[in-house]
Amino acid sequence: MKGSTAYKSIQKRGLHIGLLPEMAAAVNGGTPITLDHDLDVLPEVGRRLTVAEYAGHVDDLAGRLWAAGVRPDEHVVLYKTANADHWMLAAAVSRIGAIVVNLSPALDPATVGVLLQRVGKPTLLTDGVKFDVLAELPLSDLTQRVITSAGDRPGTVSLAELAGSPRVKPVVRPIDAAAVITHTSGTTGIPKLVVHTARTQGIRLVPQWRLLSLMRKKETVAIHVPFVHSRMVAAMSLALLKEYPVLLMRETAPADVAEQFIKHRPAFIEALPNSFMEWEGLADDPRAPFGSVKVFSSTFDAIHPGTMSTLLKASYRRGALFFQIYGQSEVGPAVGRAYFRNSAHKANGRCVGWAMPNGAARIRVVSRDGKTPSETNPGRIEVAWDGLAKTYFGEQDRYDSNRQGEWWGTGDVGYRTKFGCLHMLDREIDMIPGVRSSLEVEDVVLSKLAELSELVLVQGPNSEAIPVICTVDDKPLDRDRWRAAVTAFPQLADPVQIPQAELPRTATLKVQRVALARRFEQKAGDHA
Known part of the structure; x- marks a missing residue:
């Protein structure tokens, strides 16, 4: 069986993950899978x-x-x-x-x-x-x-x-x-x-099959995403059916990651945006852990242009690119965009891409107030295609309330340019009065202050925009440098610095903005 034959079979019969390993073995049973840790359930198997x-x-x-x-x-x-x-x-x-x-x-x-x-x-x-x-x-x-x-x-x-x-x-x-x-x-x-379902899982492979086709040789694919996530289903399925050697990673510490990349020299890396941010320092490693990488790929959350630029410049591969996918668990891959070495640093981080070809999702932006969605008046982003998740288990009413016919409400707001590029500005629940886009502010300020390891804008108890910051090695923030970096954003309150370890995060390392905002509400209540 060839990988393309197996792929066509999945498109017809659906993706059943219980059958996938056997199907991949029929394509090429000798393809190697390497781990950076031992299997708990089968410790004798090795790595x-x-x-x-x-x-x-x-x-x-x-x-x-x-x-x-x-x-x-x-x-x-x-x-x-x-x-x-x-x-x-x-x-x-x-x-x-x-x-x-x-x-x-x-x-x-x-x-x-x-x-x-x-x-x-x-x-x-x-x-x-x-x-x-x-x-x-x-x-x-x-x-x-x-x-x-x-x-x-x-x-x-x-x-x-x-x-x-x-x-x-x-x-x-x-x-x-x-x-x-x-x-x-x-x-x-x-x-x-x-x-x-098997059908929705199979459909979600369609737009991504083409992305992996950029790799002409059977080079190593490094996968560093949560093992529990729906994204893991697609990542493993695509790599195995394409017969690419897989490096399946759990460890996140930059030193451990560098050793794996140096040893196995992956051509394709799929990881969380926050993981890529944590690994940025490896770009200066003289051993060039990113030197072999042809494609960096990320989904789950927005990623800052500065991070993409740093990683791409650390690759020695001609035509290296960073492919960002915008989507969510309920939707799968909705739109995507490639960034390149010489232009990533100038990219607008709010432009998350265009609809992908080959039967992928359709996107629309719906007005929130009756006026045409625009940069200054963002609308709600909605997605339609057969890859949408079937329901919320035990919460059908909640699912139905978020779906209008074939269209699914992502909960994000944004607009489309005249060229069709989707700009995602914020989660609707995270919007702050007087701030066009919290994510845009974060992109701009992070690009100016290399000492920041994270910046999150949240709404304070009085509707003010509070910048919550973390610095490299938790060093004290230079307030003069901060003031110089935020002159374009006079609406920001004074920054609040916290240790990186105290940022509340989800399983995919997204910052829990609502939980962070509640901290300020509680403090305000305590002082009332």
């Missing part, structure tokens, strides 16, 4: 395996889950320590016809409890560390059974003890039935559970 071996392990784990009592159509909540085995276990759950519910290990116990209750007595697949974290929850009431992938605990079913269980025949769910459930970032409260 280098082939796609064929990977597929065999998924089949093995599927047999163990069946022996543990998991059956088709059941929900299996996967909440465990961050590890590449999460995706392997999710594929195993899917392979026996069950529905995997991916929960981030960053979620707190109370939130996990709410989501377990929402799903309705699912199987919980966890590990000893996370089981202990949930010690205060009544798991016997919230779950049907608890299975541990590592670190066994009393009263649980151990996958390790089920080694050698008979293999079982794959169970393929209907193309429009729930296949994988992920959750939203939870920037405004309890995350929503987003339901993906």
Whole structure:
């Protein structure tokens, strides 16, 4: 089987992640998968395996889950320590016809409890560390059974003890039935559970298949995104079907990342915007950890032009580009744009791109006040295509309220230029009176002050625009340099500096702006 044949099969029958490893092995079983950490569920496997071996392990784990009592159509909540085995276990759950519910290990116990209750007595697949974290929850009431992938605990079913269980025949769910459930970032409260089907997952591969075609050789693809995210499904699927060697990464420390890039020399890196920001300093490393990179790719959140420029200049590859995708869990990839070495630093960071070709999403901007959306009067951004998520699990009314016919409201505001470029200015909930775009202010100021590692604009208790800043190594801010950098933004209040570690973040490292704003409301209340 060729990768293109497998891809066409997915477009017809949908993307079933339980079948994907076996399908990729049929394309090229010898393609290597390298990890920067050990698999918790299979520690003896090591950090280098082939796609064929990977597929065999998924089949093995599927047999163990069946022996543990998991059956088709059941929900299996996967909440465990961050590890590449999460995706392997999710594929195993899917392979026996069950529905995997991916929960981030960053979620707190109370939130996990709410989501377990929402799903309705699912199987919980966890590990000893996370089981202990949930010690205060009544798991016997919230779950049907608890299975541990590592670190066994009393009263649980151990996958390790089920080694050698008979293999079982794959169970393929209907193309429009729930296949994988992920959750939203939870920037405004309890995350929503987003339901993906085999059809919607397959459709989302369409616009991205072409992007990977920019790589003519079978060079290494480095993937550094949360293992629980819907983005991981697309990233792994595309890389494996294209027969690219995969470097699957968990570690985030720049020193660790540099060692991996130097050793494996990836040509394509997919990572979070905040991860790329954290790695910017590696551009000065004389070993050139980014020297081999042809394509940098990112989604999830806006990324600052200065970061893209720094990374591109650190690549030695001719025609290196940074491809930014704008989308969200409910939508998938909506629009995209390529940035290049000699122009990225001059780019307008609010221009997130154009609709992608080959049957991708359609975009429109709808007026909020009856007037035509424009730069000074942004409208609501909406998306329509067959790749939209099917529903919010247990919250159909909430889903329906956000969808008008075929159009989905992203919650973002912006406008389109006469050339069709979509400019995203802010989340509607984050808009601040007197500020055209918080994200634009952040782009401009960050480009002027290299000592800033993060800048987030939030609304204060009196509707003022408060800049919350973090500096490299948490060094004190030079107030004179700050004042010089923000002369174009007189509406800003005095900056508030906090340690980088205190920024509230989501599982995809987005700053929780609402939570940050509430801190100032609470302080104002305490002083009232």
